[in-house]
Amino acid sequence: xxxxxxxxxxxxxxxxxxxxxxxxxxxxxxxxxxxxxxxxxxxxxxxxxxxxxxxxxxxxxxxxxxxxxxxxxxxxxxxxxxxxxxxxxxxxxxxxxxxxxxxxxxxxxxxxxxxxxxxxxxxxxxxxxxxxxxxxxxxxxxxxxxxxxxxxxxxxxxxxxxxxxxxxxxxxxxxxxxxxxxxxxxxxxxxxxxxxxxxxxxxxxxxxxxxxxxxxxxxxxxxxxxxxxxxxxxxxxxxxxxxxxxxxxxxxxxxxxxxxxxxxxxxxxxxxxxxxxxxxxx
Amino acid sequence: xxxxxxxxxxxxxxxxxxxxxxxxxxxxxxxxxxxxxxxxxxxxxxxxxxxxxxxxxxxxxxxxxxxxxxxxxxxxxxxxxxxxxxxxxxxxxxxxxxxxxxxxxxxxxxxxxxxxxxxxxxxxxxxxxxxxxxxxxxxxxxxxxxxxxxxxxxxxxxxxxxxxxxxxxxxxxxxxxxxxxxxxxxxxxxxxxxxxxxxxxxxxxxxxxxxxxxxxxxxxxxxxxxxxxxxxxxxxxxxxxxxxxxxxxxxxxxxxxxxxxxxxxxxxxxxxxxxxxxxxxxxxxxxxxxxxxxxxxxxxxxxxxxxxxxxxxxxxxxxxxxxxxxxxxxxxxxxxxxxxxxxxxxxxxxxxxxxxxxxxxxxxxxxxx
Ligand SMILES: Cc1cc2nc3c(=O)[nH]c(=O)nc-3n(C[C@H](O)[C@H](O)[C@H](O)COP(=O)(O)OP(=O)(O)OC[C@H]3O[C@@H](n4cnc5c(N)ncnc54)[C@H](O)[C@@H]3O)c2cc1C
Ligand SMILES: Nc1ncnc2c1ncn2[C@@H]1O[C@H](COP(=O)(O)O)[C@@H](O)[C@H]1O
Numbered sequence: 001x002x003x004x005x006x007x008x009x010x011x012x013x014x015x016x017x018x019x020x021x022x023x024x025x026x027x028x029x030x031x032x033x034x035x036x037x038x039x040x041x042x043x044x045x046x047x048x049x050x051x052x053x054x055x056x057x058x059x060x061x062x063x064x065x066x067x068x069x070x071x072x073x074x075x076x077x078x079x080x081x082x083x084x085x086x087x088x089x090x091x092x093x094x095x096x097x098x099x100x101x102x103x104x105x106x107x108x109x110x111x112x113x114x115x116x117x118x119x120x121x122x123x124x125x126x127x128x129x130x131x132x133x134x135x136x137x138x139x140x141x142x143x144x145x146x147x148x149x150x151x152x153x154x155x156x157x158x159x160x161x162x163x164x165x166x167x168x169x170x171x172x173x174x175x176x177x178x179x180x181x182x183x184x185x186x187x188x189x190x191x192x193x194x195x196x197x198x199x200x201x202x203x204x205x206x207x208x209x210x211x212x213x214x215x216x217x218x219x220x221x222x223x224x225x226x227x228x229x230x231x232x233x234x235x236x237x238x239x240x241x242x243x244x245x246x247x248x249x250x251x252x253x254x255x256x257x258x259x260x261x262x263x264x265x266x267x268x269x270x271x272x273x274x275x276x277x278x279x280x281x282x
Numbered sequence: 283x284x285x286x287x288x289x290x291x292x293x294x295x296x297x298x299x300x301x302x303x304x305x306x307x308x309x310x311x312x313x314x315x316x317x318x319x320x321x322x323x324x325x326x327x328x329x330x331x332x333x334x335x336x337x338x339x340x341x342x343x344x345x346x347x348x349x350x351x352x353x354x355x356x357x358x359x360x361x362x363x364x365x366x367x368x369x370x371x372x373x374x375x376x377x378x379x380x381x382x383x384x385x386x387x388x389x390x391x392x393x394x395x396x397x398x399x400x401x402x403x404x405x406x407x408x409x410x411x412x413x414x415x416x417x418x419x420x421x422x423x424x425x426x427x428x429x430x431x432x433x434x435x436x437x438x439x440x441x442x443x444x445x446x447x448x449x450x451x452x453x454x455x456x457x458x459x460x461x462x463x464x465x466x467x468x469x470x471x472x473x474x475x476x477x478x479x480x481x482x483x484x485x486x487x488x489x490x491x492x493x494x495x496x497x498x499x500x501x502x503x504x505x506x507x508x509x510x511x512x513x514x515x516x517x518x519x520x521x522x523x524x525x526x527x528x529x530x531x532x533x534x535x536x537x538x539x540x541x542x543x544x545x546x547x548x549x550x551x552x553x554x555x556x557x558x559x560x561x562x563x564x565x566x567x568x569x570x571x572x573x574x575x576x577x578x579x580x581x582x583x584x585x586x587x588x589x590x591x592x593x594x595x596x597x598x599x600x601x602x603x604x605x606x607x608x609x610x611x612x613x614x615x616x617x618x619x620x621x622x623x624x625x626x627x628x629x630x631x632x633x634x635x636x637x638x639x640x641x642x643x644x645x646x647x648x649x650x651x
Pocket of ligand 1: 530571607
């Protein structure tokens with residue numbers, strides 16, 4: 001490895017699911033009001049990208065597609081040690097499904113450079129499809145490792161462990177490679193002092209900031225607007241229906257001594273049927 | 283662009299295709315579930331149900347697929363397909379679909395680590411719609427009026443309705459993409475109902491050519507470890523005590539075993555996190571990549587209730603969760619939630635349960651939860 005790896009990490013800003021703010025009565029999201037955050041799954045991808053850089057050398061570039069406020073999460077990635085970031089923001093991207101999103105991100109990657117490693121989160125908490133990563137790999141014609149729990153590099157190849165049903169698989173892949181990182185990978189470390197300092201400085205100097213966080217649009221990356229947004233999306237959400245809180249009927253027992261809590265549960269639940277009288281077996 | 287496109291062009295005949303999944307010759311249950319769901323869709327449209335299976339030395343798997351409801355099975359058999367790898371499997375599926383006189387109407391895969399790896403590649407190649415992790419499928423009409431793209435306006439008689447939970451399962455979304463075939467979906471394991479097996483059912487078995495390209499070898503599988511649960515009868519237990527990271531250490535399972543001993547026909551379950559940490563062997567893992575269990579009683583101890591755990595146990599008869607965090611997701615679907623520390627709650631449980639068994643404890647109302 002000579003000049004170091006060209007590493008990309010794809011991150012998305014999602015509504016903060018922890019806060020109830022911004023939910024319309026019908027359960028859809030009012031994106032203007034909802035609090036926003038970095039997609040939790042992308043934190044693992046970010047950790048993986050930074051780990052690759054620190055261990056094998058190179059540069060990490062974060063890419064996001066979304067409305068202008070998504071700059072917030074890109075700044076966050078810089079605080080963690082990402083070198084540079086791109087935000088693809090364009091009205092014509094509205095209502096993109098995963099296929100249209102993957103197309104747009106593919107155009108961004110073609111525009112900014114030749115990757116060695118691309119890290120994606122396993123899935124997003126809003127789209128929740130785990131499709132964008134593999135669809136992007138297909139567009140780029142790259143091999144992929146999905147559900148990656150751990151990896152290291154040897155002789156320029158990636159040795160990775162991925163989850164499968166009932167166990168795991170060890171694979172060896174050539175670069176360039178796209179990796180989707182499972183949430184059993186190492187959690188994201190704290191922001192680096194240098195990164196945080198750098199972001200604070202950038203925040204004071206918009207001109208300087210533009211050198212590290214590039215806001216780009218479809219025309220610049222040469223994307224066909226008919227292949228993005230609603231037009232470029234083969235699927236649509238025809239309608240949604242609220243299913244209420246899952247189960248919705250959990251009877252909570254709290255705020256008493258353990259003794260009282262258990263008495264309460266025994267009285268309120270059908271637990272007793274499992275507790276056969278001592279006269280039978282045991 | 284004409285205002286009213288010829289809708290019949292969007293509703294070509296096309297069959298329903300299921301892409302089967304086997305791991306080391308083990309036909310995955312989700313394939314049988316897909317054939318169940320696929321049969322209903324195919325019958326509704328009066329089409330055939332076809333199934334493509336990839337692997338090596340597949341033995342009686344093709345016949346099993348017919349007995350499970352497929353009208354025709356396509357077999358791609360090659361030693362390079364023995365283990366699942368994205369690129370070779372993708373190549374064979376793409377070549378197969380391109381060789382058909384017309385694309386299938388619908389193409390279904392399991393929402394497993396394999397299906398979710400492969401399906402997006404196929405959908406991106408053909409630029410067709412794909413819906414992830416569906417819990418219901420149906421066929422029905424759709425009247426598209428949205429004017430953003432006039433070429434899409436029209437009444438589509440036979441659309442795949444791909445129905446899936448979204449936003450932390452609080453919404454159910456119906457996703458459609460009738461404009462291009464195949465309309466693709468992956469379905470969540472354990473949800474669809476398989477067909478009744480029909481021994482001796484007859485169907486056509488056709489072999490499919492395998493032409494891999496040098497590019498398809500950019501990834502090799504060095505090792506596949508599958509620890510098939512044996513010895514413990516997790517799936518048959520009436521009562522499962524599940525332990526998670528909240529136990530704090532492997533020793534916590536000693537306490538869970540004491541609790542399990544109170545019940546007849548009980549077993550210990552675990553979250554993936556504690557299995558990965560080596561606190562307990564894999565055979566005990568419950569969830570998407572572990573066992574799917576349906577005991578009469580599941581007591582979740584220090585388990586947060588992540589979706590991948592939940593899909594393996596949410597159909598249990600009575601779920602009691604102990605967790606010190608009142609906002610833990612497990613309390614969204616447990617029937618009874620106890621907010622507290624495992625190490626205070628469980629010893630007390632053991633004590634009071636023992637009292638009941640000896641006829642002394644509180645008398646519970648026997649009923650449903
Ligand atoms: C592809 C894939 C497949 C997966 N498959 C599975 C699978 O099959 N099964 C599975 O389980 N997971 C699976 N996972 C992992 C899953 O996403 C979660 O990470 C995992 O289930 C979390 O385990 P946990 O609940 O034990 O740990 P945590 O999420 O860390 O939860 C621990 C809980 O314990 C509580 N707690 C802590 N201390 C105490 C105490 N003293 N008393 C009471 N409560 C306490 C905490 O409040 C917390 O809620 C999979 C993930 C991926 C990406
Ligand atoms: N709008 C986006 N911008 C950047 N990356 C994205 C975007 N959408 C999805 N991704 C990446 O693809 C992964 C899977 O997303 P999804 O298919 O939506 O579940 C995410 O974890 C991100 O890494």
